[in-house]
Amino acid sequence: MRIAVTGGAGYIGSTLMRRLVEGGYTAISIDNLTRGDYTPLRGLEGSMELLVGDIRDLNLLMGVFQDVDAIIHLAAIPGLKACDENPEEAISVNVYGTNQVLRAIVEAGVKRIIFASSAAVYGAPRYLPVDEEHPLKPLNLYGVTKMAGERLVEAYHENYGLDVTILRFGNVYGVGLYTRWDTVIPKFVRQGLRGEPLTIYGDGHSSRDFVHVEDVVEAVILALRHGGGFETYNIGGEPMEVGEIAEIVCEEVEAATGRRVEVTHLPPRIGETKRIEYDITRIREHLNYRPRWGVRRGVRQLIDYALKGGAFEA
Template structure:
């Protein structure tokens, strides 16, 4: 095949699974990761079949070195913790917006013309109705969501000005092996510490869509291969949604626990923290038009994740 692909954040959760898929398909893969949330052990099974670079996209020279000689970039480097943006908004500005700008500039200077970007359903904020389609208003309520929206707009400008073709993927909650953040990971850690009690941030009625990592990777590859416009946006999710209390029940049952006391800890309007949203679920008709169909629904994705992390 001969093509070389750069995966930023390739030692992270979604990024490392993208590395696996692209290596298996015969691509040459280069990874750059600053290891702020990624872990080299996610890549160790690949040995010398990939080029791993410890570097930081917040440094323009690292971004230039990373894109040198590559044919396409899968940009998954970001700080994934939405809650961080409440207490330390500068983190998401630097790790998401500055890093993305430096990457785009490096691509422009080195003539790299293909970009796949990991965005987030958080760009929609608190929609009035669910599920939301890709044409819904962008009204983020967290700095994390705002940073992803800013990145999308930067990317759009670069597609218009410099001939880059971009595929933007607005992921719902992606779960599966190697997960190190989010509600499933959080619940499992709490229950390992105290199997008799589980604290749930929010009132438990918050609604989310969960997609298993294998489905998310398949959707990403499909969108990359089949999207034809200069700037393409796709929601990536399962076709249903469940509440946080339902997630808690699945985690408890799958871990084989009984008589667990659930304690809700809501802040304003029942959410778990400032910047959290009450309900978010995504329409995936655009992806389905390309031939995508998720193999697991939200509940199955959560259960499979717990089984794989036990």
């Protein structure tokens, strides 16, 4: 099977490209390298196509999508902060760009798309754990653009019979490009290893569903193998409060380096959901998805990676 991945140079994309090739797929990435980087895929150029280009370029996409069996659409401006810093680009890439991908899919005769969405579409949960039937009420621009993307793929499913799987990823962590990011787990590990206090926004009781990048990629491949029609799935791993993560990082950094780590609190950030925890029954039952990673193991993996000299700067 020939698979095109948008955003294949990104954090999730580069992990996915590697796994696709290992699974016997022919994989093509298209990425404009604004955030991504093909370095993690160095040495694999012979077994995959790594293209540099923009998803808003319809002609380019139509060429790339010829003879492709499915598109995995990951390219985006991801996260609350990145979208708020550049709202025009966020709307352009996440909404207009998604529409361009869909137009090119129809023109090229591709029948299937997997769309990367986010827990941000739910906003403040009305009940926990959140299942896929929970109302969508995003609290920030990122969530709004992801919701718009979901509506667009749904419209193309209705109008053109496209097979669609929407995957709403939780908070993704694990080694890879993301170790340079400022999201909670790598930020804590970086601060802990530098001997700085871990900075928690708010009281530490806000929670997220943390899912390891290898489990995310597993879910994408399961959806690719078994999905069809129109389906939406939550992709979760282990729900946890930020304060608990800080405790795990303190313990694991101390175990690895012998140094004690302190914690400090900053005011909460506006537009952030306080607590979210996923119900993943649907994907467990439909696709037999079983997350294999927990947060403590993921934190150990990151510390080990950093201590062995892995790139870890923001």
